[in-house]
Each structure stands twice: as C-alpha cells, then as structure tokens.
Amino acid sequence: MASIDITDVRKAYGAVKILHGVDLTIQDGEFVVLVGPSGCGKSTLLRMIAGLEDISAGEIKIGGKRVNELDPKDRDIAMVFQSYALYPHMTVAGNMSYSLRLRKTAKEKIAKAISGAAEKLSLTPLMERRPKALSGGQRQRVAMGRAIVRKPKAFLFDEPLSNLDARLREHMRGEIKKLHQDLGATSIYVTHDQIEAMTLADRIVAMNAGIVQQVGSPLDLYDRPANLFVAGFMGSPAMNMFEGVYRVANGGSVELAQGIVVPLAGPASTADGTKVTLGIRPEHVVVGKDLAGGLAAEIDLVEPTGFGTILHSRAFGRDVKAFSLERGLAERGDTVSVSFPVERIHLFDTASGSRIG
C-alpha cells in the first residue's frame, strides 16, 4: 500500500501533446477514478504510472519513491487490462501464480496466495481451466485475481469492465467496490463511463484534452461542476445548457433567448452583459401546469425509462430536457409549464467555461 504523487506530468509524442501537466496526489488506500472522453489522456496517464509509457516531463512517485526511470516490474503495481490480457496457454492457476513464480516465491506461499484469491473471487472450481474455456465475467475475475495475489502497492484498472454486457458490468462494479473495501488498496481506475466513476470513486479526476478539469468527490463533481466540460460530462441525461447574458439588475439574473429572464439565487461574480451559460440538470427542471414564473414548453418526445420519464420539450426556441419520477405527466404535443428553481441553477462564463455561480 502506498500513496502516489504525480507532479506536473507531461506526455508528448513528437509535436503532439497528450498530457499538459497533470498534478495529482492519491492518498494511501484511496480509490481514484480517472474519467473523460476517448483521447483525453486518462489511459496514457495510467500507463505512465504503470511504466508502460515514458514520462516526457514531470515526476511520478509511488510510496514516496521516484519511479520515472523504473521498469514496470520494479514499481510494484498490478494492472487489470480492458482485454484482461490473460496468458492463453496457462491455466487460471498458472495465470494467477505467474508473477509469484517469476519472483521465485516458495511453492507453499504461492499455493496459499492463489487459493486465498480464488476463494475471494469464487474461482476455486475453475483453477485448472484455460482462459478460452471461461466466460467474460470469469476472465475478468481471473485478471483481478492475478492482480491481488501480488499484494502490490497499487492497483491500476484500465477500463476493466468495458468488454462485459450491461448486467455483468453492474455486478462486477459491485465486486470491485467490495474488493476495495476488503483490501483497502490504493487504486486508480480509468473509465469513460460516468456511472462507474460515480459509484466506485472516493475521488473522481475528470479529464479532457490532456488537462485535469476537476478533482473531487463524486457528489462534488455532480453538484458543483467546476466548468462547462464537467457539467456536460457528468450526469445522464445530460445537463440542459442555455446561453444568455448576465444582468446585474434584480439581484442577478440571466437573459436568455427571446427576452426570457431567469432570476438567480444571488449576484454572480461577473460584470453586467457578460455572456454566460445557464445549466440545469433535467431532474431539477420542474414540469407542471401554469407554474408561477414558469415558461411555456411544448412536449415533443416522451421517453419512459421505467424508473422515470424523460420529457423532451421546446421552450423559448431551445430544447429543454426534464426527468421526472412521476409517470403520465404529459403526452407528446401537450403544452406545459417548466421552471428552473433558483437554488438548482449552475452558472458558467461562456468564454472561459468556468463556474461563476
């Protein structure tokens, strides 16, 4: 177990810059999720921590020790790959014991380590099988088993659940969380799936275009996204965003298209006339009939999810999405009234993208 310190780490392939200086400290035993769209550099960062990619500039320390120049095997980390990367010609037991055999661990110790791991992951009846005779979920568990027998300083996960179907993914997500609670090992987990990020992480690192956008607890990122990227990336259905102009009058308000004015909870830290973007999550949009201060909206699509209903509507010439747990709130073609509760509104500077209220 160990902490990981990442200081101004950069990566470039020739002139192409992938990471533009990442600073991040991961506490001992913490579960950190790197999340972002494809190509944001999250996998590259993970592979640099693992030692599979060179570090162009900056420093990575594991357990207080600089590892920039160390080979992967000397960093004492374990990694679970998206493809699982199981050795096809070795049995499950062979896969799990490979690293220990390479380290010339005593036979009894190996047997104990792999039977313990197999127990934990319910792999005991499969120990003599080869990977090709296993299902996707079983392979995934073997890959995890291979990582935990080593008792490494840190676990690295590179989109480990992406190759599983939705139901199995949900199940394995739970398994990974339980395993982490059991072992308490420092873990870094890369995913593009925000649900995985939200459910697993102690802290989420949201990345885009090689830059860390925000670091914080899952609910921090959800409730107070630091910028437009995080606001748009976290949450499904995605946050409604409306461009407008900030007005100081009436203790702060935003003037949207067609002269619609939405009041804010308080004055924002910007000048009158600044171009701003107002964000509100679909589940916070109130839908009703003749709401006080409500805006007229015409429903043009209703998506029942079973759990709730997503209502797509058109108001002041913009698309407004609302999510409601109530069923039968409106039908396609209905005219309803929507309102944005002031305490639920996020305000961003359109030019810089940063949160201003």
Place this chain on the structure above:
Amino acid sequence: MASEPYLYSAPALILIVTVMLVPLVIGISYAFRDMTLLDPFSGGFIGLDHFRAIAKDKTFWLALKNTVYWTGYSVALQFLFGLILALLLDKPFYGRGLAQALCFLPWAVPSFLSGLNWAMLFNPVVGPIPHWLYGLGLMSAPDNLLSSPTHAMWGPIIANVWWGIPFFAITLLAALQSIPRDLYEAAAIDGATPFQRFRSITLPFLAPTIAITVMLRTVWIANFADLIVVMTNGGPADRTQIVASYIFTQAFRRLDFGYASAIAMVLLALLLVYSMLIVLLRQTLLRER
C-alpha cells in the same frame, strides 16, 4: 436424372484425372517396370527389382544421408535467422517498411539464378568469398568451397539459407504481429524479463506456426534440387548428391526412368511419414491453447 450432378462436375474431374491422376499412376507404374528411354525393348514388368537395387545402391544411401544433412542444416539455419529477422522487424523503427521489403527480396530471386550467383561468389577466380575465408584463417588456401570433398555441401546450404530466410521471416512476422501487445505489458508488470516474455508468450504463440512452416520447408528443401544441380551437380564424387538430385540424375542424365521413379517413391514414403508426425505435433500444440 440421378447422374446429373456428376455430369456438371465432370469437366473439372476429367481435367484433374487427366493432368494429375493419370501421370501419377503412370509414374508409379514406372517404378515396377524396366523403363530406359534409349532402349526400345524396355518397358516390361520387373516387380520389386528396382527396390532391391536401391537397397544395395551405395550412392542412394549416401544421397539419403546427404539429404538429411542438407535439409537439417538448411531448415535449422533458415529458421534461426528467419526468427531473428522477424523479431527485429516486429519492433517499430524508422524505415521499417523499406527494411521489410528489402529483407524479403531474396525470395523473389529465381532459385537457379541465386545458385549461379553463389557459385560465382564461391569461385576464387571471380568471387570474393574464398579470399575472405582465407583472410580470416578459416581456409588454408583460397580454394573453391564447392570442390572440397569434405565441405562442398556447405556451398548450396549457404545459398539455400540466404534464399529461404524470407519465407520464415514473413510467416513468423505475421504470427508475431497477431500476438496481443497487452500480453507483453501484463507480463512486464508481472515481472518477466524480455527473455522470460519471449519464452512464456512469444514461443507458445508461435509454436503452431513454427511446426507447420518447419514441416513445409523440410518437405520442400528435401525435394529442392535446383541449387545443388546448378552449383555442384551432385559433385565432387556424389558428396553433394541428395535424393532429389539423384532422381534427376537417374531420370534425365542416365535416362533410367524406372529406377528414378522407384527412388522417388521411397522419398515420397519417407516424407509422408515425416509430415504425419508434424501434423500430429501441431494438433497437440493447438489443443494446448
């Protein structure tokens, strides 16, 4: 009409039978007949006389021994250098595309041309190799390797190795490139050294390809008389005579088609047995995956 499907396939079948089966059967029948091209009265059935003659034919046994020597060293060296070349070409480097194309070039050279070229290179009058070997102290005088009674076989073997490396390099490179990269990464994290990675990932993945290519090359090289006929013509004193070149000599120099055919059948039987063994080996390897 019940025979209709057969009528449709008849043209193809007739073609195959006339150009393949008929000559094969006639060829096999030669082995049991006295067939000498220049003797108008030959052609009679003589039973197993040819095979009895083979059993006592010293040149045949020498040729068989030479075949094993020739095939063994040629395949082993072609494989070794082909594997090294494939491993080198598998790593990305600047100009890899060009290097690959150049390395595969010998394969495109007609075998008899490369044989003539190598014969010239080994010739002390026009070629440099004897002088280099002499300069390195490997030879006591810059003589022609091809006329050495003890080492003449190494001339065609060297030519054959040069010519055949690309085959192994191409097939092994294709097999190498089908190995998932993350297996190597997983092994690197697990603590495997480059050699351990080669042994526990590369070799098991290559094994089925190795088995099939080594088998193919062995059969081809055992039958491959071009270089020998061009470079040494079996000499000096049958020192480089392999079974295939001996068949060629018997059939087209001495015009004894019957005897040549009998030797060819012996070679065919030996190669069939060998191939069966390799196929069995390959299936065991594939089952292990």
